[in-house]
Amino acid sequence: MARIQLNGVRKSFGDVHVIKGVDLDIRAGEFMVFVGPSGCGKSTLLRLIAGLEDITSGEMRFNDQRVNDKTPSERGIAMVFQSYALYPHMSVYDNMAFGLRLAKGEEAETRKRVERAAEMLQIKQYLDRLPKQLSGGQRQRVAIGRAIVRDPQVFLFDEPLSNLDAALRVATRLEIAKLHHDMGKATMIYVTHDQVEAMTLADRICVLRDGLVEQVGTPLELYEKPASVFVAGFIGSPKMNFFSGAHASPLGAHTIGVRPEHLLAAPESAGTWSGQVAHREVMGSDTYLYIDVGGPELITLRETGISGRNPGDRIALTPMAPHYVHRFNEAGRPV
Amino acid sequence: MTAETSFSQAPPPEATRRSRLTAQRIRSAWIFLTPMMLALALVAGWPLFRNIYFSFTDASLTNLGAAQWIGFDNYYSKITLPSGREITSGLLVDPEWWRAVGNTLRFAFLSVGFETVFGLIVALVLNAEFKGRALVRAAVLVPWAIPTIVSAKIWAWMLNDQFGVINDVFLKLGLISEKVAWTASPDTAMTAVLIVDIWKTTPFMALLILAGLQMVPKDIYEAAKIDGVHPVKQFFKITLPLIWPAVMVAVIFRLLDALRIFDLIYVLTPNNAQTRTMSVAVRENLFDFDNFAYGSAQATMLFFIIALITILYITLGRVRFDGGK
Numbered sequence: 001m002a003r004i005q006l007n008g009v010r011k012s013f014g015d016v017h018v019i020k021g022v023d024l025d026i027r028a029g030e031f032m033v034f035v036g037p038s039g040c041g042k043s044t045l046l047r048l049i050a051g052l053e054d055i056t057s058g059e060m061r062f063n064d065q066r067v068n069d070k071t072p073s074e075r076g077i078a079m080v081f082q083s084y085a086l087y088p089h090m091s092v093y094d095n096m097a098f099g100l101r102l103a104k105g106e107e108a109e110t111r112k113r114v115e116r117a118a119e120m121l122q123i124k125q126y127l128d129r130l131p132k133q134l135s136g137g138q139r140q141r142v143a144i145g146r147a148i149v150r151d152p153q154v155f156l157f158d159e160p161l162s163n164l165d166a167a168l169r170v171a172t173r174l175e176i177a178k179l180h181h182d183m184g185k186a187t188m189i190y191v192t193h194d195q196v197e198a199m200t201l202a203d204r205i206c207v208l209r210d211g212l213v214e215q216v217g218t219p220l221e222l223y224e225k226p227a228s229v230f231v232a233g234f235i236g237s238p239k240m241n242f243f244s245g246a247h248a249s250p251l252g253a254h255t256i257g258v259r260p261e262h263l264l265a266a267p268e269s270a271g272t273w274s275g276q277v278a279h280r281e282v283m284g285s286d287t288y289l290y291i292d293v294g295g296p297e298l299i300t301l302r303e304t305g306i307s308g309r310n311p312g313d314r315i316a317l318t319p320m321a322p323h324y325v326h327r328f329n330e331a332g333r334p335v
Numbered sequence: 336m337t338a339e340t341s342f343s344q345a346p347p348p349e350a351t352r353r354s355r356l357t358a359q360r361i362r363s364a365w366i367f368l369t370p371m372m373l374a375l376a377l378v379a380g381w382p383l384f385r386n387i388y389f390s391f392t393d394a395s396l397t398n399l400g401a402a403q404w405i406g407f408d409n410y411y412s413k414i415t416l417p418s419g420r421e422i423t424s425g426l427l428v429d430p431e432w433w434r435a436v437g438n439t440l441r442f443a444f445l446s447v448g449f450e451t452v453f454g455l456i457v458a459l460v461l462n463a464e465f466k467g468r469a470l471v472r473a474a475v476l477v478p479w480a481i482p483t484i485v486s487a488k489i490w491a492w493m494l495n496d497q498f499g500v501i502n503d504v505f506l507k508l509g510l511i512s513e514k515v516a517w518t519a520s521p522d523t524a525m526t527a528v529l530i531v532d533i534w535k536t537t538p539f540m541a542l543l544i545l546a547g548l549q550m551v552p553k554d555i556y557e558a559a560k561i562d563g564v565h566p567v568k569q570f571f572k573i574t575l576p577l578i579w580p581a582v583m584v585a586v587i588f589r590l591l592d593a594l595r596i597f598d599l600i601y602v603l604t605p606n607n608a609q610t611r612t613m614s615v616a617v618r619e620n621l622f623d624f625d626n627f628a629y630g631s632a633q634a635t636m637l638f639f640i641i642a643l644i645t646i647l648y649i650t651l652g653r654v655r656f657d658g659g660k
């Protein structure tokens with residue numbers, strides 16, 4: 001169980017300011033997901049929490065204890081790296097047992113813990129293999145297993161699934177969700193690019209932008225009440241549609257945002273916006289229509305099932321209900 | 336491999352295409368290999384063959400053409416004198432030769448041993464991040480870049496018994512009470528040679544090991560930090576096993592060099608029984624003493640001794656030239 005507090009945490013590499021003052025309170029036992037565009041500082045923030053990088057200024061507390069100067073091993077964390085970072089010359093068993101042996105654990109206890117973790121992750125039959133003799137997904141599970149056996153207070157994951165194929169991602173995602181449930185008391189911090197991972201795994205999501213926290217909240221809060229145009233555009237897939245200028249003024253705001261799943265094709269006369277279908281993507285369960293309403297970007301409309309509309313068709317659009325309309329001012333803040 | 340066996344059982348149409356491709360690959364491999372094999376045969380194979388041939392003759396430098404076949408006499412021969420005394424002669428019972436072999440082996444193992452340890456330390460230092468690392472990396476290479484003859488001459492002067500700076504400094508520091516003939520005295524000659532060779536070749540060793548170190552992925556050190564691995568333990572449990580293949584290859588390069596050592600000893604400690612190595616002995620017999628056939632026998636023996644050590648090293652050390660991938 002560990003509560004992690006960051007107070008005004010900054011990090012610079014020379015002249016490059018990467019983390020520009022982050023305040024964050026991660027509750028004990030929480031599953032926190034960091035998302036944000038590439039280069040916004042997610043990995044750096046995670047590495048600061050891990051203790052792999054020094055904090056330039058600010059304070060970090062684990063359970064109300066200052067840990068700025070504690071080494072990674074003293075912080076009681078475990079980290080799963082994107083690249084797995086397994087010791088290439090050690091068997092799966094040794095990879096998992098290495099840290100425990102160093103901590104002068106009893107060999108019998110070590111074996112018990114490794115075997116339990118291996119069982120949980122279904123890698124028991126690979127314990128004698130070297131990492132290079134495993135597939136990417138198996139390596140990933142070994143990396144997670146190595147983290148589990150340490151029985152850490154805090155789990156850190158840096159894009160652990162990004163090297164896996166789609167099917168394996170889903171399977172491993174479910175395993176991680178189960179892991180969080182089984183290890184109920186461990187705090188987990190998880191960095192990802194993937195919308196679905198963020199929405200499905202997180203208790204709360206922290207959206208980072210350019211070294212600053214943009215918004216922290218539960219997945220639904222972020223989806224329903226984004227605190228800025230940036231978050232609105234970042235959370236949700238396909239991306240939220242934005243209307244501005246003459247397209248926004250009928251609804252009385254600088255920028256209007258409506259999610260593709262909250263738009264409705266309407267009769268030409270009743271539509272708020274109208275345009276021409278430019279492109280069509282059929283997913284099977286849904287169809288995405290890309291509509292040119294004369295704005296800078298195409299507007300996406302998500303229709304259930306296979307849509308009968310074709311590129312070139314005229315179409316009028318309207319929000320499904322008034323509360324699906326997000327209004328933002330010039331500064332990109334909600335009004 | 337398994338794929339090929341299943342192909343041979345029931346060759347589908349691709350099998351023929353594939354084998355044509357294979358044939359083409361083999362052909363181009365030969366085209367690339369032939370020039371090198373020709374060159375090797377000319378510059379290494381033929382001299383080696385001639386050398387082995389001369390070792391079975393009584394050839395003399397003045398008249399190589401008149402060489403007569405005398406069988407194994409250069410290696411071993413036994414004459415029974417009329418008095419009944421038996422006299423054995425030849426390379427195999429020549430104490431001078433075996434002493435040279437001993438000198439060579441001692442030199443090779445000591446120099447390569449120290450160079451490996453120092454090279455490892457230097458490589459670890461050069462692998463760390465610090466300001467001006469590129470400059471230090473270049474500077475470290477200087478001893479290796481100086482031609483051996485030049486550095487041997489430099490050291491010969493520094494170690495000179497009358498005018499050498501080393502005697503001067505040691506005297507002033509009170510480390511020695513009188514001037515020492517470092518390169519001539521039987522007690523110090525081998526040490527002097529070793530010091531110069533280690534000074535000269537450690538950079539080469541360091542560079543080869545550094546290349547190995549840079550192949551080690553950085554992230555496993557971060558994993559080690561999280562596992563809380565002590566730096567010393569980290570070196571022995573993680574770094575060393577991972578660079579071991581590179582170290583083994585570096586050692587064999589150096590070992591081959593050291594077993595053939597000639598120039599440094601020839602310049603630094605000429606005519607010194609304590610440092611005469613196989614190559615020096617070979618040269619003396621071939622050209623200085625006009626024992627061309629005997630020198631050839633020594634050269635042949637040198638070849639086989641080095642070959643034997645190399646084969647032993649590669650098989651016992653399980654050296655992998657592909658870097659252990």
Ligand SMILES: Nc1ncnc2c1ncn2[C@@H]1O[C@H](COP(=O)(O)OP(=O)(O)OP(=O)(O)O)[C@@H](O)[C@H]1O
Pocket residue numbers: 013016018036037038039040041042043044045193
């Ligand atoms: N050691 C370093 N020295 C200098 N700059 C660095 C260093 N590490 C990271 N940065 C910079 O900090 C910024 C944030 O990097 P970081 O790796 O945290 O991004 P990220 O959000 O994890 O991105 P991605 O999603 O692509 O992994 C980048 O602009 C990067 O160039």
Ligand SMILES: [Mg+2]
Pocket residue numbers: 042043044
């Ligand atoms: Mg990253």
